[in-house]
Amino acid sequence: MSEKQSSPRFNTLAIHAGAAPDPATGARALPIYQTTSFVFDDVDHAASLFNLQTVGFIYSRLTNPTVAALEERCAALENGRGATATSSGHAAQILALFPLMHPGDELIASKKLYGGSLNQMGHSYKKFGWNAVFVDPDDPENFRKAVTPRTKAIFIESLANPGGVVVDISAVAEIAHEAGVPLIVDNTLATPALCRPLEHGADIVVHSTTKFMSGNGTSVGGVVIDSGRFDWAQNDKFPSLTTPAPEYHGLTFYETFGDLAYTIYGHAVGLRDLGPSQSPFNAWLTMLGLETLSLRMQRHSENALAVARFLEAHPKVAWVSYAGLESSPYRKLAERYLSGGCGAVMTFGLKGGYEAGIAMVEAVELFSHLANIGDTRSLIIHPASTTHRQLEPEQLIAAGAGPDVVRLSVGLEDIDDIIADLEQALAAIPEAKAAE
């Protein structure tokens, strides 16, 4: 783009960032480099690549041109410095923490995270010796109270799945920075089309690109995006980045790569040793989805708001949790942090409880009963009997997934058809169950 023009805006970046015409062939669409490995020019070139002294491709577990295009586009859309794509959103969370955490270290996380994250952090992280401490994010001071000398990061969702919880990103960022640790924000539900956490003080963003970023329900993937602004040398908490790395003959990542260090570590150590790289084909499908991200998020949000209002007025519905509703306790935070809509996902409670929830998911005809969000198709699930069933009853309620709760991911179909399907499914709940 010409220097005279201002820097490109969101929709321009969504279509162009990371994907100029292919220099090798002139192909206008992004080529899929479906290859495991790349030849070296000579031994010296190979040595430079392995020593991280030059930029280039070695092996697709580390970097791949199609995947790198996705990484650059995600970094551009989140207004970050660099990105590391991963095989899934869960892999992104591990990759994001890997440069920061050592055995015995602590992570302070919102207790209203997506249930899958609560499971990953609460159980599997223990096997790495990483201790997750969960706090209620509605009062940011709870994060401050949980800080200890072993705290290495704070983790929140900008818009939580499934409760429609919006967290005060700037307030939590300030607490994280006072503690000398980065704030990591899962921005899966909002996407950068609605919220850019790095612009509100967060340091790292993670995504399950499986959801709205790819948008069509085709490709599992994740990404970690670094702002490049966190000073890793401000204390001695982050030796992986600030002390010599023996596996790279004493290279110190932060000193050598500056604001690129975290992302280079994500590839050169994280992907190299943990191995959850994204496949080029999934990266390509996700790139295709990103081209229409803000159009889709706008329509998802419009449809979801109409559905939320319909449900709120329905006699069999006890409550609706959607940040876009006037009744939402998160309305103010949503106005501050989400621009252009509150996304596709909501939860609501059925007066008939657990049994009514099961009856409803079995009665829908347009909505698909499955464990995902962020598809063009409208999706429905009863978390207590599916995604969240591993959680304890107390955790279920804390995560906004009690026995009466139904989660929707409102798709891009015509709104009248979406509402008609919900109407008939609600009508199908037996009266006895509805009245319980």
Place this chain on the structure above:
Amino acid sequence: MDHDSYTNAYLRGILEEVKTIAMVGASANWNRPSYFAMKYLQDKGFRVIPVNPREAGKEILGETVYPDLASVPVPVDMVDIFRNSEAAGPITDEAIRIGAKVVWMQLTVRNDEAAKRAEAAGLKVVMNRCPKIEYARLFGELGWNGFNTRVISSKRRKLAAPARPTAPSQQESA
């Protein structure tokens, strides 16, 4: 000029124009950032001449190390400063004396007074940047590692110049 930010055109112009770089503070230790930058810039076709009084007379990456800029026997287009901001002052004055066209101070190095003197003498100045990173960013390589280059284009980019050994010892082995 405002040294908080540089246009892509300004940096690209410098990196296209410059052929010979004197690197002040070049290290013989391959783990040091200056060594990374020197090796990368050599690979991209620049001649990089190391300047470091402690290493004077030795060789780094096939190039003889000189004790100061005045001792470098060939014309220097750009002086790349791998020293602290204070040391960058007198090095900039030396760069002006030897007729360099560009003074480039590395990441975290910034000396606004020195920059003014250099600009008054007709030199171009870049501060708090790394030429390796900027070259990679502007000529399409940084995106290979997933970085936000802030460069978008509908034009087909020329393929990066192939590795071009410049130092004598490398030429022998090539």
